Amino acid sequence: MNIHEYQAKQLLKQHGVAVPTGEPCKTVAEATTAAQKIFGGGGTLAVIKAQIHAGGRGKGTFKDGFKGGVKLAKSADEVTALAKTMLGNVLVTKQTGPEGRQVNTLLVAGAETIKKEFYLAVLLDRANSRPLIMASTEGGVDIEEVAEKTPEKIIKEHIDPAVGIQPYNARNVAAALGLKGELFGQACKLITAVYRTWWECDASMVEINPLCIVEGADGKESLMAVDAKIGLDDNALYRHADILAMRDLNEESPLEIEASKFNLNYIKLDGSIACLVNGAGLAMATMDIVQYYGGSPANFLDVGGGASKEQVTAAFKIILSDPHVKAIFVNIFGGIMDCNVIATGIVAAVKETGLKLPLIVRLEGNNVAAGRTTLAQSGVAIINGDSMADAAQKAVKAASH
Ligand code: ADP
Numbered sequence: 001m002n003i004h005e006y007q008a009k010q011l012l013k014q015h016g017v018a019v020p021t022g023e024p025c026k027t028v029a030e031a032t033t034a035a036q037k038i039f040g041g042g043g044t045l046a047v048i049k050a051q052i053h054a055g056g057r058g059k060g061t062f063k064d065g066f067k068g069g070v071k072l073a074k075s076a077d078e079v080t081a082l083a084k085t086m087l088g089n090v091l092v093t094k095q096t097g098p099e100g101r102q103v104n105t106l107l108v109a110g111a112e113t114i115k116k117e118f119y120l121a122v123l124l125d126r127a128n129s130r131p132l133i134m135a136s137t138e139g140g141v142d143i144e145e146v147a148e149k150t151p152e153k154i155i156k157e158h159i160d161p162a163v164g165i166q167p168y169n170a171r172n173v174a175a176a177l178g179l180k181g182e183l184f185g186q187a188c189k190l191i192t193a194v195y196r197t198w199w200e201c202d203a204s205m206v207e208i209n210p211l212c213i214v215e216g217a218d219g220k221e222s223l224m225a226v227d228a229k230i231g232l233d234d235n236a237l238y239r240h241a242d243i244l245a246m247r248d249l250n251e252e253s254p255l256e257i258e259a260s261k262f263n264l265n266y267i268k269l270d271g272s273i274a275c276l277v278n279g280a281g282l283a284m285a286t287m288d289i290v291q292y293y294g295g296s297p298a299n300f301l302d303v304g305g306g307a308s309k310e311q312v313t314a315a316f317k318i319i320l321s322d323p324h325v326k327a328i329f330v331n332i333f334g335g336i337m338d339c340n341v342i343a344t345g346i347v348a349a350v351k352e353t354g355l356k357l358p359l360i361v362r363l364e365g366n367n368v369a370a371g372r373t374t375l376a377q378s379g380v381a382i383i384n385g386d387s388m389a390d391a392a393q394k395a396v397k398a399a400s401h
């Protein structure tokens with residue numbers, strides 16, 4: 001699950017990371033009130049930030065041509081005008097794809113005087129089976145580009161998960177960022193706090209881009225997380241009710257939400273062959289073989305090892321609501337799964353949905369004879385696959401008509 005920047009900053013703040021003062025606003029009136037607080041409290045500049053689950057907002061463009069999802073404003077009136085333009089508008093960034101995302105929330109915050117921008121992230125390094133702190137002096141920019149063009153500018157510090165972050169880990173990173181004096185001490189505290197946020201929230205990733213040296217009204221420099229992104233491990237959300245409450249369904253694909261209600265593991269893709277498979281490994285292999293024979297999968301769908309008739313019917317409805325689907329490929333290897341349950345589910349779903357598209361079924365394993373009989377006696381038009389390869393080729397052919 002992903003959360004918004006303002007929510008990520010709440011979690012970071014709880015763990016002791018300094019963030020700019022700001023408020024999430026869902027209406028123009030709320031944005032005006034938040035701005036009045038900033039300017040009334042002596043602030044001279046505010047920043048208005050579109051809250052969507054995608055980065056690159058600063059350089060993004062709204063569908064109506066308005067440029068920038070992160071804007072500065074010199075007065076409360078200016079904030080009001082910007083909020084009117086941005087709320088409800090669709091922002092397209094490098095990460096949203098061409099369809100963009102509708103902006104329903106704005107973060108209105110005091111603008112900081114930024115002296116320098118760094119990059120800081122904590123993630124899991126699967127290759128080393130360890131948490132990894134990644135940092136760079138090249139902050140505020142596209143980090144993938146830095147990694148590609150100047151990999152030497154990426155600092156990596158692995159953490160031993162058994163002992164947790166040690167003072168020397170934080171010092172290594174702070175030193176590599178070239179920080180000195182008071183800022184060095186601050187950086188050590190901040191890096192440790194960011195790591196603890198990652199660990200305690202069961203996050204998959206915490207990314208701060210930019211982490212900034214900012215200058216206060218008194219001319220003193222300090223470190224602050226000016227942007228923040230947190231991804232969470234779905235499997236651990238059950239122990240974080242407060243974080244789960246941050247879920248924003250507007251940011252998720254409606255089909256994926258529907259699938260999660262039925263405990264189906266569904267991910268929408270952009271091809272034309274819908275796949276209904278039991279087991280994530282077989283689902284991956286199915287997408288591969290479809291691709292191998294020249295087709296393209298419309299989705300990843302794992303109905304699990306012990307799917308019920310209701311789940312299969314729900315799965316059918318979900319894959320059929322994608323208008324790009326031209327053929328359905330059911331690939332079942334019944335280990336725990338009873339093939340006859342799947343067959344019964346398929347027949348019920350076809351009848352209930354009035355399916356007109358070609359349906360290719362490859363059924364193998366536990367109680368397969370009964371399953372095949374159910375399909376044969378149902379009167380439903382089914383193209384049988386003798387093997388996975390045979391079924392995949394038939395699906396590709398059916399989808400090409
Ligand atoms: P994104 O990464 O989605 O473009 P950011 O939050 O990183 O969004 O904002 C883009 C840029 O806007 C930052 O690199 C920073 O220079 C500037 N910015 C963002 N928030 C503030 C702030 N509170 N004060 C001053 N500048 C800001």
Ligand code: MG
Binds near residue numbers: 055209227
């Ligand atoms: Mg950013």
